Amino acid sequence: xxxxxxxxxxxxxxxxxxxxxxxxxxxxxxxxxxxxxxxxxxxxxxxxxxxxxxxxxxxxxxxxxxxxxxxxxxxxxxxxxxxxxxxxxxxxxxxxxxxxxxxxxxxxxxxxxxxxxxxxxxxxxxxxxxxxxxxxxxxxxxxxxxxxxxxxxxxxxxxxxxxxxxxxxxxxxxxxxxxxxxxxxxxxxxxxxxxxxxxxxxxxxxxxxxxxxxxxxx
Amino acid sequence: xxxxxxxxxxxxxxxxxxxxxxxxxxxxxxxxxxxxxxxxxxxxxxxxxxxxxxxxxxxxxxxxxxxxxxxxxxxxxxxxxxxxxxxxxxxxxxxxxxxxxxxxxxxxxxxxxxxxxxxxxxxxxxxxxxxxxxxxxxxxxxxxxxxxxxxxxxxxxxxxxxxxxxxxxxxxxxxxxxxxxxxxxxxxxxxxxxxxxxxxxxxxxxxxxxxxxxxxxx
Numbered sequence: 001x002x003x004x005x006x007x008x009x010x011x012x013x014x015x016x017x018x019x020x021x022x023x024x025x026x027x028x029x030x031x032x033x034x035x036x037x038x039x040x041x042x043x044x045x046x047x048x049x050x051x052x053x054x055x056x057x058x059x060x061x062x063x064x065x066x067x068x069x070x071x072x073x074x075x076x077x078x079x080x081x082x083x084x085x086x087x088x089x090x091x092x093x094x095x096x097x098x099x100x101x102x103x104x105x106x107x108x109x110x111x112x113x114x115x116x117x118x119x120x121x122x123x124x125x126x127x128x129x130x131x132x133x134x135x136x137x138x139x140x141x142x143x144x145x146x147x148x149x150x151x152x153x154x155x156x157x158x159x160x161x162x163x164x165x166x167x168x169x170x171x172x173x174x175x176x177x178x179x180x181x182x183x184x185x186x187x188x189x190x191x192x193x194x195x196x197x198x199x200x201x202x203x204x205x206x207x208x209x210x211x212x213x214x215x216x217x218x
Numbered sequence: 219x220x221x222x223x224x225x226x227x228x229x230x231x232x233x234x235x236x237x238x239x240x241x242x243x244x245x246x247x248x249x250x251x252x253x254x255x256x257x258x259x260x261x262x263x264x265x266x267x268x269x270x271x272x273x274x275x276x277x278x279x280x281x282x283x284x285x286x287x288x289x290x291x292x293x294x295x296x297x298x299x300x301x302x303x304x305x306x307x308x309x310x311x312x313x314x315x316x317x318x319x320x321x322x323x324x325x326x327x328x329x330x331x332x333x334x335x336x337x338x339x340x341x342x343x344x345x346x347x348x349x350x351x352x353x354x355x356x357x358x359x360x361x362x363x364x365x366x367x368x369x370x371x372x373x374x375x376x377x378x379x380x381x382x383x384x385x386x387x388x389x390x391x392x393x394x395x396x397x398x399x400x401x402x403x404x405x406x407x408x409x410x411x412x413x414x415x416x417x418x419x420x421x422x423x424x425x426x427x428x429x430x431x432x433x434x435x436x
Contacts, residue, residue: 050320050353064312066319076308090294091280097287102268135268 005030008044008056010037012210014108014160015067016055017200021156022071024196026081030057068100071156085156087148096147099139099154106132107161114168115211126168130180137181144190151194155187159197162188166204167211223248224276226262228255230428232326232378233285234273235418239374240289242414244299286318289374303374305366314365317357317372324350325379332386333429344386348398355399362408369412373405377415380406384422385429 007023007030009016023030035044035054047056047063057064057073064073075085086093110129117125136158140146146154165188168175178185191197225241225248227234241248253262253272265274265281275282275291282291293303304311328347335343354376357364364372383406386393396403409415 059309062309064309064316066316069312069315069319072315073308073312076311079308090291090297091277091282093294094282094287094291097290098282098284101284101287 004060006058007032008035008041008047008054008058009033010035010054011202012207013054014164015053017160017202018067018156019055019057019070019074020200021159021196022074022085024200025083025085025151025156025194026074026078028074028078028081068097068104068153068157071100071153075153083150083152085152087150087152089148092148096153099136099146100157102135103154103157103161106135107158111161111164111168126175129168130175133177133181133184137184140183140187142183145187151191155191159188159191160201162191163201163204163207167208222278225250226253226259226265226272226274226276227251228253228272229420230425231272232382233271235378235420236285236374237273237275237288237292238418239377239414240292240303242418243301243303243369243374243412244292244296246292246296246299286315286322286371286375289318289371293371301368301370303370305368305370307366310366314371317354317364318375320353321372321375321379324353325376329379329382329386344393347386348393351395351399351402355402358401358405360401363405369409373409377406377409378419380409381419381422381425385426 005023005028007016007019009020009032011034020032033041033043035041037054040052044054044056045052047058048054048065051065053065055065055067055070057070059073059077064070071085086096107129110125110132113125114122114129136146143149145151146158162177165175165177169177177188223241223246225234225237227238227250229252238250251259251261253259255272258270262272262274263270265276266272266283269283271283273283273285273288275288277291277295282288289303304314325347328343328350331343332340332347354364361367363369364376380395383393383395387395395406
């Protein structure tokens with residue numbers, strides 16, 4: 001195993017998926033250990049005693065927590081491996097951090113509400129999510145990626161949610177990203193052409209099935 | 219004015235105070251423009267259309283938003299000026315980001331609940347805040363600063379709240395940081411010996427007065 005790298009992960013987690021993408025982009029070999037959120041291992045509790053959450057990247061025995069922070073760590077710890085996951089210009093680096101943070105504060109929160117609701121309430125929450133996605137559509141503009149000209153931190157923060165959008169589309173909500181945010185939909189396809197992305201994300205059907213089972217208490 | 223730097227700020231904001239400290243540490247000259255949260259200027263709405271909040275650092279006409287991101291930007295844009303506000307080691311950099319994020323997620327949220335409550339409910343919220351501060355007391359241990367050996371991002375994230383703690387002490391809650399978290403209290407004094415810190419923070423009495431006036435609707 002290169003460099004002694006372990007990822008404590010849970011396949012359905014968008015946060016775990018970010019770390020998987022970053023490691024795959026850099027070509028870092030690692031051991032993936034699947035955690036069960038209902039029955040956390042002593043290793044997880046020892047490595048992330050503050051939040052007790054996956055993902056945790058354990059590099060040479062030392063834990064790094066919080067997905068956007070882990071992605072930046074991967075970029076810095078393996079700075080000699082390309083591609084760079086952050087631009088070199090300070091202003092663009094700040095932009096990348098800003099949009100990654102926006103995804104956590106707005107996309108995740110709006111998406112979580114959709115999972116937690118049903119019927120007409122869910123439709124209202126879908127509208128909120130679309131408003132948030134339109135902000136990202138505006139930021140994307142005519143650029144290939146969210147910040148600068150290269151795939152990086154902000155794209156990695158957002159792309160795992162694209163699998164949710166597909167699952168939302170299958171739910172009763174008739175959510176259609178292609179129609180609402182065509183540039184963002186093209187961006188999803190562009191990201192998915194990267195092997196590091198497509199191989200790190202589960203199939204939307206699996207996420208949908210997982211959600212259906214969870215709602216039935218299985 | 220060095221480098222054309224403007225800070226959109228509000229004196230009572232712990233987030234604005236972080237940016238003031240970082241600029242003072244680096245010796246960057248800037249123009250401070252006081253915003254009124256009840257009557258935001260067109261410049262603020264133009265420079266931070268997403269969150270519409272201070273602080274915003276405008277450097278050569280380009281805005282950077284979100285206080286912890288601004289502090290990292292300052293460190294990178296003026297990397298030739300000492301001191302460094304982040305360590306050079308990738309693991310310690312991740313730690314600095316983790317604890318700065320912890321302050322936002324836990325200290326700020328716990329502190330906000332204290333401002334928003336009164337009486338016995340406020341006492342319960344005070345206990346929650348003390349539990350959070352004890353986590354920071356544990357992280358501090360015998361070190362002079364929160365991460366590594368030098369004052370930096372995580373310290374800058376937390377130190378503005380020390381003024382709140384004094385204000386909380388003056389409220390009916392009998393909150394005594396010296397008794398509950400002696401290492402953290404010594405850390406506050408250590409930080410306050412830095413001119414960049416002490417000159418960037420308002421006097422606790424002013425914060426207490428501001429809160430009292432706000433509660434009376436003045």
